[in-house]
Amino acid sequence: MSDTATPSAPNVLVASMAERKTARRERWHLLRKRPGFIIGVFICGFWTVCAVLGDRITPYDPFTDRDGLSCGRAPCPPSSAHWFGTDKIGRDILSRVMMGARDLLMVAPVAAVLSVIFGTILGMVMGYYRGLVDNVLSRIVEAFLALPVVMVGLFILTLSKDSAVLDAISFGSRNVIIIYVVALLFTPIVARTVRSTVLGERDLDYVVSARLRGESSLFIMTREILPNITAPIIVELTVRIGYSIFTVATLSLLGVGLQRPSPDWGLAIAEGRDLLPADQWWPVTFPALAIATLVVGVNLIADSIQAVYER
Amino acid sequence: MSLTTSRPGSSIGALALDVDDLHLAYNVRGIPRPVLRGVSFHIEPGEAYGLVGESGCGKSTTAYAALRYMPRNGIITGGTIKVDGDDITSMNRSQLREFRVHKASMVYQDPGSALNPTIKIGKQLIESFTVLGQSGTEAEKSALEALRKVQIADPARVMGRYPHQLSGGMLQRVVIAMALACDPKLLVLDEPTTGLDATVEAEVLDLVRTLRNETGAAILLIAHNLGVIRSMCDRVGVMYAGKIVEEGEAQEVFDSPKHPYTMGLLRSLPRGGMHKSQSALATIPGTLPVLGSDLPTCVYIDRCPLADDTCRTVVPPVVQVAPGHTARCHHIDKVSEIAAVVPSTLREAGTDTVLEITGVSKTFRQAGHDIPALVGVDLSLTDGETLGLVGESGSGKSTLAKAILGVHAPDAGSSLTLDQHQLASKINKRSADDKRAMQIIFQNPDSALNASWTVRNILLRSVRKLTGKDKEAANARVAALADHLRLSPRHLDMKPRQLSGGLKQRVAIARAFAGDPRIVVCDEPTSALDVSVQAAILNLLAELQSEQRTSYVFISHDLGVVRYLADRIAVMYLGRIMEVATTADIFEGPNHPYTEALLSAVPSVDGEPRVRIRLDGEIPSPANPPSGCVFHPRCHRFIEGVCDVTEPPIVEVVVGHSIRCHIPPDELQRLQALDA
Known part of the structure; x- marks a missing residue:
């Protein structure tokens, strides 16, 4: 230690401000350092590019069999011309898999966002009011949770085929109905998560203080509590997107989701399923791998965000 | 085990703790930020040493370093720590483990989180004996004995309980029992009574005092409550920004502080019956320097009222004020100048x-x-x-x-x-x-x-x-x-x-x-x-x-x-007002026995002797209040057949001073004068 020094009164405030700013950037910093996050972003980025550009970057037209009979008869196994082979009516599977990301990536994230919005509203009401309101809503939510997701989806989507009401609110689009159904299926799950977070928050002194100055319940929920529970909601959203992709694919596989001629992966698996016994594995395998990579990619991102937020 | 040369005046054998010029830094985003800047102190065997200072001054870091517990980003950048003669800074993992098992123990601030909530007390306590090599039955016997030693009335029953079933005071006793299992040479207590009520705090401190006499363990006590330090410790070190700025016998340091920081701390306490109508409290302007800032000369310079050019350019010397009492300051002769009273200009309470x-x-x-x-x-x-x-x-x-x-x-x-x-x-x-x-x-x-x-x-x-x-x-x-x-x-x-x-x-x-x-x-x-x-x-x-x-x-x-x-x-006691009076009357007496117990439980930084009234047990559950006077099961002036049968009347001692007690005020006054 030196004997002499110039008087350096450290500006405590400026220093601590700088510290805070770094701390705010820290989450992003930490995220970027996680290999899981990088891989996840890479995978999801790839599928997003496919979805956006679609048939502009596919090697063949995904909807026709123009070049599909290179091997003589459909389906062709993977070859240098058709890397993933062709399906039973001669369409290029690589092109269809790339194109298949479009419908899924339009439907699944929107459904997840809707479920998080509804679930947050429901969960906040349950957690904030507690008592009778919470008791009634909680039982309904639990009843809903007891039903298998796919069963309910199947039921509603099957019925919806000739429902005028559903037709009206979905603007005649099948995709919109699927969005509604998946959002409805996930809302109770999100509501439960949000409810427990609100329960932890609503007895904190700042809420008491807001009540003491006469704020309305709506104000307290939306302006006081909501900004403080965004972290778990964001985590929930990323997790829901992963599940939502899976659910939409499952519904399509069962034939009630996206419809032909969509190159949707679930649908493609359903169509190629009967070729499996004939050792024609490629029409099923590649779309299945596509679903797997996308779900894994989204979950890698979700896990990283969760780990960083709940650090 | 090596023996260090004993310091002049100490008995033969190694010091319980000898920290010499300890430098420690926390690595924050790749940059080491100094937290301890050359801490030196020692604790004789059987001695109690206190560390005081504001939060962030490094006292807990020092306490944890004494057992080489450090967060992952903590690095010792210089100096040595010796416990009972062994240099723990150079130990490897297994030596360190062996050392912690046999030589030193720690008691933490929150006993609730120091114990595993899913394991019964008995099992956790027995474990601290089996690590010492005792067999199952031996360990169980030792555990029961240990609980008896920390004055738990029904050890066998407590052994079968889970942590959440015990009160904070009981849990802290269990933690102390575990800490003493190995008969440590050094016991580190980090704010052991901070979350506890004054009455429970007094009991835990009494216990630590008794055990210290019995076991002869040296104690390193961290507390922000200066009264606790004064009543517990032989010597005290005052820390600021990673340095000990004053050290000496507790009584002497608190009665005649020589460092401006110690002076500032003591003067900011409301003590000795001070009231807002007489004088405002003294404050220390500014805040502790940010972690890792550059403090080349005196660490206290930015907040010191005595700071001058010498302080800015020359590192302050360690001045011996009296035998064993040192302060790190250029101006120890001027410290008493800080002590001017700030007169109060407050208006009195109204009558509407x-x-x-x-x-x-x-x-x-x-x-x-x-x-x-x-x-x-x-x-x-x-x-x-x-x-x-x-x-x-x-x-x-x-x-x-x-x-x-x-x-x-x-x-x-x-x-x-x-x-x-x-x-x-x-x-x-x-x-x-x-x-x-x-x-x-x-x-x-x-x-x-x-x-x-x-x-x-x-x-x-x-x-x-x-x-x-x-x-x-x-x-x-x-x-x-x-x-x-x-x-x-x-x-x-x-x-x-x-x-x-x-x-x-x-x-x-x-x-x-x-x-x-x-x-x-x-x-x-x-x-x-x-x-x-x-x-x-x-x-x-x-x-x-x-x-x-x-x-x-x-x-x-x-x-x-x-x-x-x-x-x-x-x-208040159990939802009822037991006594209400002007502040002067409360401290003058006569008091409700409960008030009397509360007043006697407070450890004072001024160290005036008082009779301790021990409150037995815990505050009862309001769901099932005791019969008669709700305070009777814990009251030291309990009259059988009266207090447990009828609810006491509210008696007015003087205008505005009422007590809810069966014993008449005159009698209370007489009894309380007898005890004092």
């Missing part, structure tokens, strides 16, 4: 009754059982008056405050009048004026302020909502409020987490005063703060009260603080 509450009860219902948390409370409050509410946790202080505020609606039959008009029991039924009239300052400013709002929005919203001012007028009011509470304009655009504890509490106070309240409930507003910050907040509260004639309901477990700020004090 602002709030009158009669027969206020609150019964919670839980699983079909009635739990009476408040039973027939009568109190009144005049303008500009501070009413102190004291009592152990669970006595109903906070419930009473919340009932007054309307957060919990009191039971039917309770009556609250504010300025002669009846108040609605629930907050949302009260008029805008009534809402404005009563506000609260919470204990913990972290949870009291919405973390996602800026300070400006927090204040602005309160001003607009409470006063109905338009945006422009409200903005002006916020600026005025901030100015009044010495918050600078740039603080207004920060989020609470960017502010220090003291500043956060100022924001909370500003918010409470946004609409010129008549009554402010202060729920332990300074217990989360350091003493120097506490002094500034208490001064501020007193000034605001004197200017605006606001009345305070001041809840605190710190009797020193209550004595300083309160005009009257109400003592």
Whole structure:
């Protein structure tokens, strides 16, 4: 230690401000350092590019069999011309898999966002009011949770085929109905998560203080509590997107989701399923791998965000 | 084991702890930030040594370093630590483990988190004996014996309990029993009584004192409560910014401090019967330097009233003031100059009754059982008056405050009048004026302020909502409020987490005063703060009260603080008021036996001798209150056949001083004089 020094009164405030700013950037910093996050972003980025550009970057037209009979008869196994082979009516599977990301990536994230919005509203009401309101809503939510997701989806989507009401609110689009159904299926799950977070928050002194100055319940929920529970909601959203992709694919596989001629992966698996016994594995395998990579990619991102937020 | 050469005056054998020029840094984002800057001290075998200082000064880091417990980013950059002669800085993992098993133990601040909630007490305790190599049955015997040693009445039963089934005081005893299992040479206690009530604290400290005599373990005690340090320790080190700035015998350091920092700390405490009407509290301006800042000369320079050019250019020498008493300062001869009293210019409390509450009860219902948390409370409050509410946790202080505020609606039959008009029991039924009239300052400013709002929005919203001012007028009011509470304009655009504890509490106070309240409930507003910050907040509260004639309901477990700020004090037990009187009368006596016990439990920094009255057991559950006088099972003046049969009457000793006790005041006075 030196004997002499110039008087350096450290500006405590400026220093601590700088510290805070770094701390705010820290989450992003930490995220970027996680290999899981990088891989996840890479995978999801790839599928997003496919979805956006679609048939502009596919090697063949995904909807026709123009070049599909290179091997003589459909389906062709993977070859240098058709890397993933062709399906039973001669369409290029690589092109269809790339194109298949479009419908899924339009439907699944929107459904997840809707479920998080509804679930947050429901969960906040349950957690904030507690008592009778919470008791009634909680039982309904639990009843809903007891039903298998796919069963309910199947039921509603099957019925919806000739429902005028559903037709009206979905603007005649099948995709919109699927969005509604998946959002409805996930809302109770999100509501439960949000409810427990609100329960932890609503007895904190700042809420008491807001009540003491006469704020309305709506104000307290939306302006006081909501900004403080965004972290778990964001985590929930990323997790829901992963599940939502899976659910939409499952519904399509069962034939009630996206419809032909969509190159949707679930649908493609359903169509190629009967070729499996004939050792024609490629029409099923590649779309299945596509679903797997996308779900894994989204979950890698979700896990990283969760780990960083709940650090 | 190697033996170090003993210091002059010490007995043969190694020092229990010898820390020599310890430098320690925390690695933050790749940059080492110094936390300890050359800490040197030693503890003789069997000696008790205390470390004091504000939070962030490095005392806990030092305590943990004594056992080489460090966070992963902590690195020792220089110096040595020797425990019982062994250098622990150079030990490898297995040596370190062996050392911790046999030589040293630690007791933490929160006993609840020091024990595993899913394992029975007995199993956890037995484990600390089996690691020493004892067999199962031996260990069980030792565990029972250990519990007996820490004065647990029914050890066999406690062994079969889970941690959540025991009170904080009991848990801390168990933790101490575990720490003493290996018969350590060194016992480190890190704020062992901080979360506990004064009465329980007194018992735990008594226990530690007894055990120290029995086992001969040396003690390193960390506490922010200077009274605790004084009553427990032989010698004390005062730390600031990673350095020990003064060291000496506890009594001497506290009675004649020689370093400006020690002086500042001691003067910011309300002590020796000080009252706000006589003098304001001294404060230490500024804050602790930021972690890792460059402090080439005196570490205290930025906050020291005596700092001059010498201090800025020359490293202060370690000056020997008296044998064994050293201070690191250029100006020890000038330190007494700091001690000028700051005269008080406060107005006295008025005589107009602002709030009158009669027969206020609150019964919670839980699983079909009635739990009476408040039973027939009568109190009144005049303008500009501070009413102190004291009592152990669970006595109903906070419930009473919340009932007054309307957060919990009191039971039917309770009556609250504010300025002669009846108040609605629930907050949302009260008029805008009534809402404005009563506000609260919470204990913990972290949870009291919405973390996602800026300070400006927090204040602005309160001003607009409470006063109905338009945006422009409200903005002006916020600026005025901030100015009044010495918050600078740039603080207004920060989020609470960017502010220090003291500043956060100022924001909370500003918010409470946004609409010129008549009554402010202060729920332990300074217990989360350091003493120097506490002094500034208490001064501020007193000034605001004197200017605006606001009345305070001041809840605190710190009797020193209550004595300083309160005009009257109400003592609560199990939801009932046991005694109410002016502050002077409470400290004068005669007192209710419960008050007497509370007063005797407080360890004083002035070290005056007093008779300790031990309160046995815990505060009972309000769901099942004792018969007769609710205090009788713990009362040291219990009269059989009377106290446990009939409820005591409220007796007025002098005007304004009433006691709820069967023993007449004259008799109480006589008994209490006999004991003193």
